[in-house]
Amino acid sequence: GKSLMANSKYEYVKAFEREQHELAGTWLVVRLDGRGFHRFTTQHDFVHPNDIRGLNLMNACARACMEEFKDICLAYGESDEYSFVLSPDTKFFDRRTSKILSVVVSFFTSNYVHLWPQHIVDDQNQPVRLQYPPQFDARVVCYPSLQHLRDYLSWRQADCHINNLYNTTFWALVHSGKTEAEAERVLRGTFSKDKNEILFSQFGINYNNLPAIFRRGSIFIHHSVAEKLVKVGVTSKTDPTPVERVVVRKRHQIDLLHTDLIGDAFWGEHVDVFPV
Amino acid sequence: GKSLMANSKYEYVKAFEREQHELAGTWLVVRLDGRGFHRFTTQHDFVHPNDIRGLNLMNACARACMEEFKDICLAYGESDEYSFVLSPDTKFFDRRTSKILSVVVSFFTSNYVHLWPQHIVDDQNQPVRLQYPPQFDARVVCYPSLQHLRDYLSWRQADCHINNLYNTTFWALVHSGKTEAEAERVLRGTFSKDKNEILFSQFGINYNNLPAIFRRGSIFIHHSVAEKLVKVGVTSKTDPTPVERVVVRKRHQIDLLHTDLIGDAFWGEHVDVFPV
Amino acid sequence: GKSLMANSKYEYVKAFEREQHELAGTWLVVRLDGRGFHRFTTQHDFVHPNDIRGLNLMNACARACMEEFKDICLAYGESDEYSFVLSPDTKFFDRRTSKILSVVVSFFTSNYVHLWPQHIVDDQNQPVRLQYPPQFDARVVCYPSLQHLRDYLSWRQADCHINNLYNTTFWALVHSGKTEAEAERVLRGTFSKDKNEILFSQFGINYNNLPAIFRRGSIFIHHSVAEKLVKVGVTSKTDPTPVERVVVRKRHQIDLLHTDLIGDAFWGEHVDVFPV
Amino acid sequence: GKSLMANSKYEYVKAFEREQHELAGTWLVVRLDGRGFHRFTTQHDFVHPNDIRGLNLMNACARACMEEFKDICLAYGESDEYSFVLSPDTKFFDRRTSKILSVVVSFFTSNYVHLWPQHIVDDQNQPVRLQYPPQFDARVVCYPSLQHLRDYLSWRQADCHINNLYNTTFWALVHSGKTEAEAERVLRGTFSKDKNEILFSQFGINYNNLPAIFRRGSIFIHHSVAEKLVKVGVTSKTDPTPVERVVVRKRHQIDLLHTDLIGDAFWGEHVDVFPV
Numbered sequence A, B, C, D: 001g002k003s004l005m006a007n008s009k010y011e012y013v014k015a016f017e018r019e020q021h022e023l024a025g026t027w028l029v030v031r032l033d034g035r036g037f038h039r040f041t042t043q044h045d046f047v048h049p050n051d052i053r054g055l056n057l058m059n060a061c062a063r064a065c066m067e068e069f070k071d072i073c074l075a076y077g078e079s080d081e082y083s084f085v086l087s088p089d090t091k092f093f094d095r096r097t098s099k100i101l102s103v104v105v106s107f108f109t110s111n112y113v114h115l116w117p118q119h120i121v122d123d124q125n126q127p128v129r130l131q132y133p134p135q136f137d138a139r140v141v142c143y144p145s146l147q148h149l150r151d152y153l154s155w156r157q158a159d160c161h162i163n164n165l166y167n168t169t170f171w172a173l174v175h176s177g178k179t180e181a182e183a184e185r186v187l188r189g190t191f192s193k194d195k196n197e198i199l200f201s202q203f204g205i206n207y208n209n210l211p212a213i214f215r216r217g218s219i220f221i222h223h224s225v226a227e228k229l230v231k232v233g234v235t236s237k238t239d240p241t242p243v244e245r246v247v248v249r250k251r252h253q254i255d256l257l258h259t260d261l262i263g264d265a266f267w268g269e270h271v272d273v274f275p276v
């Protein structure tokens, strides 16, 4: 009728949408990062430099994304950011940029708020009130080869290491009584070696003994485990004696790791997912 | 030290990010839409065809976006979707597509989950449990002229009207005892006129008397109101007698409307924001 | 048979082509510019600062483009560059960026080499040998409104003026015996006023009396002229007496102008092509 | 002065140019194709189905492009088209799409017109007059891996084979007296095998003996040859006796091949340029 005609008159505006597709045959990375999380973590009294509750919450959101979006083959997270990797042959949303970008960041955020009360709890295990809704930015990046992808993940893991070594030393100095300005001055121009030295000599901290989740970040990866089940039952119509049978079943699970991504070991173990 | 060198070795991957900017001088529309909301609304027992709680929740999220992202000059929502309009001279994130897209959809989603318990309540005003976190897709579209933008908004409002007339009639038939398949058959091939007729003759419903929020959707727009305040005080150093003064102050507010966007009236009233 | 099957095996690579379309509803400008024309004009002994043969050749190529690509509504040229304007509703190649870009620059170049012998002639009117084939780069730019387009053309025409005033003064100094380094030093830091002054006092040149093609560049625009033709013939089956009839016919032509594009006059005269 | 200020007022329009870069780390292919060459070859009486003069001209243009644009590592041509390959680490124009696209198609076209009189000659070796300037379209495509690139080139070479087999049989039929419509009817639904059979039984043509340039197209590739030179001269300040020395010098050349690109042999021979 009239209204349908009216709408068909306006429908031409739909053609102004440009459909952008990510180049076929490339690895896709969706990286998201908390917006203004300096303020957000401060307002919610996150522990310095690493709040394990916050990291666990980030990881729970990433796991939810991997369960929801089966095309994500690996996820890597550190601080307020997460990178989701899709394989070169993914057909997720026909590789439409906006769709991939928006649903991943939307679902991650949705989980962040939804799971907040389970993770961000106080000493009495009571949920900390969320003072304002957080937001994440996101981008999609293409990497043409596995080497590029490995370099990307090495970049993020090296970033995690560098920041964590700095922050650990910085906050050790601050907690020992220095002002933030003093701590900053002490660290200016220092190398890794120097920070390790400060940690060890002044605070008795062996950096390499700190939790791997702080030093290396978090990796999620799919894993198929062969499970043996013992089934008991009759196997023949004529013989009623129950017999035991071992049944092998493949069960899918998502593993959380805090291992090194830079060397070759990890990639050697996962050639099935990341063929050279 | 070593790690910094290690990272600078990998940093080249950053250059694979392409920075896409939306064309300057055009209206930008960010439209987001609930993913799989057919299932989501069903699972949470939303009222058919319009659940006022759900619409209020969407509107609360849109309002939060307008407060957070000052560059949004108008928002229009209906069903599970919302369109946010940014003016041709917006410099929001330097018009970077990914940034605009991701933070808007992320913050909207964040609010949806955060505000859910306030809005989606049962008969006893108790929050309905959110069964799983929702997700929204989003896109950015450029419109070169105000006429294009008006046609875009007319397209969405006409869509609202067409769907709402259909759904209202459909659910009236279903609530009157028809199966969904029967209701669908009744409506197949009908015009607006016919649906209005069914509503009126069979259910005594005058379509035009239904709430405007259902028929026309929701519009948010900025509004500056001049407030008169009476201040009492001394005005001179020599005369201690307090006097009353009327002070005019501009106060900003965000108005929620359910009016027609297709005709010229709305645009005539808002030429300041939408100059021809 | 086998080969077709073989090819269908490879055809998937076609999908890696991304089809980019220029935003609908915007003015499109294709600007091309001679690559390394400093060297090219030097090698072919072009007259300094303006070689009328070279400008005429550029103009002949632009005219050929306007005749070949009917969607070009205006062209503006100066120095080694040309800008071609397509209207907001052009459907040329469905607004595909690569197609528009490539055929315009290809056809322009093709004409440049083809028409070279007619235009670049020596004192005896003999063609100068083309020492090596020239090349042009090109780009497509969108402008959302007529005001943007006008500003674009004003930018190019102002560029023409500024360069021409500088070059005219520079070469006058050089031709009067200064070295190029000396001439440059004289002009460093001068304003328009100063250059006009040097031209007038030292060389008796009134800049405004120089040919408009040098000062303002070249504009091509479509023009419909109503032509009156007197036709003689019989008009009736019964009366064999030949009569004269005046027939008005619209004839299309492409006009070459060297007028001002910055002020309002030009646009007032061509509101039909460039409606406000 | 005033004009500079005037121009800076307009310069903002420059920002509307979007700089698009081709994804780093991928093979780039620039494919160009004669526009409307059905008509162009007909008008200039090209021999059917393959005019060796036309192919030689295309090849001369491709060679010129390879000499001009050193980053092109391979070129493949057939019919009215040419594909130019740039390696994944090319920094040609910083990988700017418009620049690469425009200068390649422009320079190719420029050479086509420039070299026309040398190649397109009649029986008396006199240049055939170019009736109108030709034009080429062009596009840039990214391929992430060498396998993709090989499949791309296989696609073009298979296309060459399929078209050439068809055209050879078609024109044999036409030259033997059939109308074009009859020839088409004969070939409808036939397989490669059938066409080979028609050629052999009716025209005594063994398809595989036809010139490789027709069957496989043309490949240009860089080649470094070690040249031995015998130099005669004195080698010591004290001994004036001239001695002979063998000097090895690397000389660069561009080879023209008409070999198979689909199998592994070609790629095995050129692993230096195309590493796996």
Ligand SMILES: Nc1nc2c(ncn2[C@H]2C[C@H](O)[C@@H](COP(=O)(O)OP(=O)(O)OP(=O)(O)O)O2)c(=O)[nH]1
Pocket (backbone or CB within 6 Å): A033, A034, A035, A036, A037, A038, A039, A041, A042, A046, A047, A048, A049, A050, A051, A052, A054, A055, A079, A080
């Ligand atoms: N206290 C504490 N802070 C954290 C933790 N994880 C992340 N943050 C804070 C530290 C940084 O200020 C911030 C992450 O750095 P970014 O570079 O992402 O900065 P921010 O999010 O403020 O700004 P952005 O909007 O991303 O540009 O989050 C944590 O576990 N504990």
Ligand SMILES: Nc1nc2c(ncn2[C@H]2C[C@H](O)[C@@H](COP(=O)(O)OP(=O)(O)OP(=O)(O)O)O2)c(=O)[nH]1
Pocket (backbone or CB within 6 Å): B033, B034, B035, B036, B037, B038, B039, B041, B042, B046, B047, B048, B049, B050, B051, B052, B054, B055, B079, B080
């Ligand atoms: N019962 C009820 N359903 C609603 C209401 N508002 C929206 N919905 C449902 C009706 C539609 O099935 C759905 C919106 O239609 P869409 O075309 O967006 O479909 P859906 O979100 O399922 O799929 P999508 O992922 O967007 O393609 O949401 C409401 O107020 N009450």
Ligand SMILES: Nc1nc2c(ncn2[C@H]2C[C@H](O)[C@@H](COP(=O)(O)OP(=O)(O)OP(=O)(O)O)O2)c(=O)[nH]1
Pocket (backbone or CB within 6 Å): C033, C034, C035, C036, C037, C038, C039, C041, C042, C046, C047, C048, C049, C050, C051, C052, C054, C055, C079, C080
């Ligand atoms: N002698 C002479 N030279 C001219 C004439 N028209 C243009 N040219 C020269 C002067 C400039 O050196 C050059 C145009 O400047 P461009 O900025 O386009 O530089 P060029 O083409 O060398 O480099 P490009 O590849 O465009 O970056 O062409 C002319 O009529 N006579």
Ligand SMILES: Nc1nc2c(ncn2[C@H]2C[C@H](O)[C@@H](COP(=O)(O)OP(=O)(O)OP(=O)(O)O)O2)c(=O)[nH]1
Pocket (backbone or CB within 6 Å): D033, D034, D035, D036, D037, D038, D039, D041, D042, D046, D047, D048, D049, D050, D051, D052, D054, D055, D079, D080
């Ligand atoms: N007689 C003759 N014709 C040739 C030769 N090489 C190419 N052609 C003609 C045959 C085809 O009609 C045409 C190439 O096919 P295309 O698909 O590129 O068609 P065309 O260029 O007409 O249209 P287009 O603008 O590319 O869509 O060029 C040749 O050596 N001899």
Ligand SMILES: O=P(O)(O)OP(=O)(O)OP(=O)(O)O
Pocket (backbone or CB within 6 Å): A033
């Ligand atoms: O956000 P940062 O600090 O990691 O740095 P960036 O990603 O280069 O900056 P942006 O978020 O603006 O893309």
Ligand SMILES: O=P(O)(O)OP(=O)(O)OP(=O)(O)O
Pocket (backbone or CB within 6 Å): B033
């Ligand atoms: O989502 P719809 O049904 O409004 O239709 P669309 O926007 O054309 O489809 P998509 O969400 O796939 O862009």
Ligand SMILES: O=P(O)(O)OP(=O)(O)OP(=O)(O)O
Pocket (backbone or CB within 6 Å): C033
């Ligand atoms: O070529 P120019 O000097 O006019 O300057 P540009 O257009 O900004 O540079 P480029 O040709 O590299 O786009």
Ligand SMILES: O=P(O)(O)OP(=O)(O)OP(=O)(O)O
Pocket (backbone or CB within 6 Å): D033
């Ligand atoms: O030009 P064709 O026939 O090879 O086919 P295409 O490349 O798919 O078409 P277009 O030239 O329109 O991109």
Ligand SMILES: [Mg+2]
Pocket (backbone or CB within 6 Å): A033
């Ligand atoms: Mg950032």
Ligand SMILES: [Mg+2]
Pocket (backbone or CB within 6 Å): A033, A034, A035, A036, A037, A038, A080
């Ligand atoms: Mg952050």
Ligand SMILES: [Mg+2]
Pocket (backbone or CB within 6 Å): A033, A034, A079, A080, A081
């Ligand atoms: Mg961060």
Ligand SMILES: [Mg+2]
Pocket (backbone or CB within 6 Å): B033
């Ligand atoms: Mg949709």
Ligand SMILES: [Mg+2]
Pocket (backbone or CB within 6 Å): B033, B034, B035, B036, B037, B038, B080
């Ligand atoms: Mg939806």
Ligand SMILES: [Mg+2]
Pocket (backbone or CB within 6 Å): B033, B034, B079, B080, B081
């Ligand atoms: Mg919807």
Ligand SMILES: [Mg+2]
Pocket (backbone or CB within 6 Å): C033
């Ligand atoms: Mg330039």
Ligand SMILES: [Mg+2]
Pocket (backbone or CB within 6 Å): C033, C034, C035, C036, C037, C038, C080
């Ligand atoms: Mg130039």
